[in-house]
Amino acid sequence: MKAAFVGKGGSGKTTLAALFCRFLAVQDAPRVLAFDADINQHLAVALGADPDEAALLPALGDHLEEVKEYLRGDNPRIPSAAAMLKTTPPGPGSRIVGVAEANPLYEKLVRAIGGVRLAVTGPFAADDLGVACYHSKVGAVELLLNHMADGPGEYAVVDMTAGADSFASGLFTRFDCTFLVCEPTVRSVGVYRQYVGYARDHGVRIVVVGNKVDDAEDVDFLRGEVGDDLLCWFGRSGFVKAAERGRHLPIGELEPANAHALAELKAALDTSTKNWIRYAEQAAEFHTRNAHAWGNDRAGADLTAQIAPGFTLAPATAAAR
Template sequence: MKIAFVGKGGSGKTTLSSLFVRYLAASGAPVVAVDADINQHLGVALGLDEFEAAAIPAMGERLPEIKEYLRGANPRISSAAAMVKTTPPGYGSRLLRIGGDDPIHERLTVEASGARLMVTGPFTDDDLGHSKTGAVELYLNHLVDEPGEYVVVDCTAGAESFASGMFTRFDLTFLVAEPTRKGVSVYRQWTDYAADYDVALKVIGNKVHGPEDVAFLREQVGDALLGCVGDSSAVRAMEQGRPFTLTDLADPDRRMLAAMREAVDARPKDWPKFTRQAIEFHLKNADAWANSATGEDLKAQIDPGFVLGPEAMTAALPAVR
């Protein structure tokens, strides 16, 4: 399952995404965590020190290699340079599995709290909307995940994901919101943007101090509110770099993590919709900028008979490596 954590800066989405990654990994589930935020803090939140986190190979710096590998023998893609962040896979493309022995997972992940962690790398002004998040979108577009397997993406704050369609790449999106007008304004922004794309969204209230805060969030977001978490001394210890395990969490916080996993596992896997949305946004990007940027008609990259999913693993290439 593909899961996104979104929210305004400072809402606590990195902290909650790291707790969810730890929770899934502690159950023995295969988990890939991806730090796609402008501020790269997920590695430290997962227990790495700052030097270890900074040394993780960055996806954005290896975008040409990622493209070349994923392109495989797909005859519809003329070159890796002609691939853009929305380029969908087709017959001949190399597809990915969580925990697979492919060079992307082998070379670009490190172990952190029982999960495999990948990072986009530090952002610059020139990166926004381009190589960094583009590497993540290509990864998600070529990833075949099965039930009981999870990829958790800590997304950049704001509306950057809407520039290409990455917001449709997830089975469930958790929006972390503080019980303030500014906090719920992010929820309205997301629902407005995603209204026409059947995006599953659940709100997690964070920094909640009492029933009044819960009532405020319920009034503002309705049934989208899955639950709330408050201040936690155990989480504060984790954020300060002190020893931490999930058993340090209070019972309500552990129940919240369990409810989040239950919500994720209840989502149906709709590979035709996932493929259809990828094509839709690729066509939009081709017309808007990608055709002129590459000098090619990128609509020709779409393979009309291809649907991503487990069956495509054997049809895409005889061997994945």
């Protein structure tokens, strides 16, 4: 399954994404792959890395051309890596990656942090300021998810950019379930409404996770604002406070109520419906949009020809390939 954590900046989405990844990794670490796709690159530290260690992690955004070249494989519809957009979907001849496999990209760009395998997009660099969009770095994550056939019991978890920034690309459609972290505040609920307004038109499954909940009044507020979208909530946590001060405790020491909420997240994700056909159709839709908006002009060619009609990442297709 593929999952995203989204929400208002400061809502605690990175903290909950880290807790969820650690919770999954205790059960089967090799089958969990986390991505930090937030402009504020904090997931590694939330997983237990020292800030200096986190700053030295290899960045997907710095190796975008290598990612493209590897995924392109010998797909005859794609003449070169330079012709690929961040939205380019896979087709016959493309390299399809798994979650738990060993491959050259993972060996170079994935590191184990706090027992969780992690890849980071990387922060803005001085050379990027004023001339580049952060979503060009996130393009490596979108390409990998487009080409990822996750199997049973495998989890790819992405900490996304805050608020509506997630909609600057088709990345928001690449998930089986999106966990929207919501504080019991008017501003946080406003981000929920904005996100749902965009996402629901594309069949994106949204589950609301309350955070920083102090009492029943906070729960009532959230339930009154988001209704049945509210799945569970996390209370104030000494475990989290210790981590924020640099003391990372074993995940088994998380407060029972908060640990139960993590189990509810996993159950919601595990019961999500896998729809490989819709997944391929959405990839084709956003690739077509990008091709028509700017890609065709840049390449001097019709990049919608990269779309292989009828191609999906369904297990039967992957097995045959």
